[in-house]
Amino acid sequence: MRFASVTDRLADLGAAKWAVHREARRRVLSGHDIIELAIGEPDTPAPQALIDAAIASLQARRTKYSGGRGETSVLEAIAAKYARRTGRAITTDNAAYMPGTQTALYTVISALAEAGNEVLVGDPLYATYEGVIRASGADMVLVPLDPAKGFHLQAEDLEARITPRSRVLLLNSPHNPTGATLTHDEIAAIVDVCVRHDLWIVSDEVYETMAYGSPFVSPFDMPEAAERTVVVSSISKSHMLPGMRAGWCVGPVDFIERMLPLSEMMLFGGQPFIQDMAAFALSAEFDECAKMVESFRSRAEILPEVLANAPGLRCSKPEGGMFAMVDVTGTGLDGENFAWRLLNEENVAVMPGSSFGQQAAGHIRVSLSADADQLREAAARMVRLAIRLTQGKAA
Structure with a gap:
């Protein structure tokens, strides 16, 4: 039987990248005591007021069809958020509701790139970026992010990889997996390159509230980039609600209008009761969210502290997000082998760096x-493994 070429483009993506995590999950379900540090989702409960709002909306039978763009209430809340942030007139015409950032990414990239085009993205990159780019038919062009420069995207490295086929830069700051948070000057330099080469910027801002070093900066907030930037985001991390799948995209009115038919053919709206909850989330402040951010800010200090004198390991303090990157090359292993040894010998599950790029x-x-x-116990176990490896005593 025949299949569409998109199935071939995506065939080698997905499950293999998560092998360590899946094995750790299997062991946990079998009764093993594993410290699981592979998957990025907040471990603190979502604000009770948001859960109550979703339940109240569901009990009010807000379960009928929703418009393809989204409910008016959530669109108004999204528009108000970005009007406050940018200081510009942002209206509901600039916004579309999506069930999560992943759906927004897929739809936005599909609306901007196709076969024969190129999408530029930093390497390392979030694990699903390659898939959403390949699904569009476009080619992915990797821009190396130098660990010696804190994995910060450099404007000159970006420009060196632009060709006549380049159409989109997929940008993520604060960055998953590295925690790099770009400064205002770095974003401005990247915007300058994109303006001169007429590139769209797709800005994944799911970690907007979790910047610990430099203040969060978005190209969408810069007037010179406003008409070429599309923001994708959600309340998955900011409000500890990853399973609710509540997100959006915001961009130029013309882009939103051109993208909507594509979105509607896939989704034609989300659940109204979840949109009601998302509108409330974006329209109020919650102590639980502020405490969550502070807990991650504090946790970001732990691995660099515990691993500071560990043989063969190096870890810089994350500048944002909810991950830390540990350089394990000094142990003689790459990230894949170290991750498996850490699971098998020390019962700690982490992600190999190669799952996010070379x-x-x-x-x-x-x-x-x-x-x-x-986290301190997991770090201590990393040190134990590193000592065995560097002293040549590993089995």
Whole structure:
């Protein structure tokens, strides 16, 4: 039987990248005591007021069809958020509701790139970026992010990889997996390159509220980039609600209008009761969210502290997000082998850096989604493994 070529383009993506995590999950379900630091989701409960709002809306039978763009209430809340942030007139015409950032990414990239085009993205990169780019038919062009420069995207490195086929830069700051948070000057230099080469910027801002070093900066907030930038985001991390799948995209009115038919053919709206909850989330402040950010800010200190004198390991303090990158090359292993040894010998599950691109192949990505005591214990076990490896005593 015949299949569409998109199935071939995506065939080698997905499950293999998560092998360590899946094995750790299997062992946990079999009764093993594993410290799980592979998956990035907040470990603190969502604000009870948001859960109550979703239940109240569901009980009010807000379960009928929704418009393809989204409910008016959530669109108004999204528009108000970006009007406050940018200081510009942002209306509901600039916004579309999506069930999560992943759906927004897929739809936006599909609306901007196709076969024969190129999408530029930093390496390391979030694990699903390659898939959303390949699905569009476009080619992915990797821009190396140098660990010696904190994995910060450099404007000159970006420009060196632009060709006449380049159409889109997929940008992520604060960055998953590295935690790099770009400064205002760095974003401005990247915007300058994109303006001169007429590139769209797709800005994944799911970690907007979790910048610990430099203040969060978005190209969408810069007037010179406003008409070429599309923001994708959600309340998955900011409000500890990853399973609710509530996100959006914001961009130029013309882009939103051109994208909507594509979105509608896939989705034609989300659940109204979840949109009601998302509108409330974006329209109020919640103590639980502020405490969550502070807990991750504090946890970001732990691995660099505990691993400071560990043989063969190096870890810089994350500048944002909910992950830390540990360079394990000094142990003689790459990230893949170190991650498996860490699971098998020390019962700690992390992600091999190679799951996020070749620039991180010598690293492991550690999720900070565990309490301080667990993180310290996991770090101590990393040190134990590193000592055995560097002293040549490993089995």
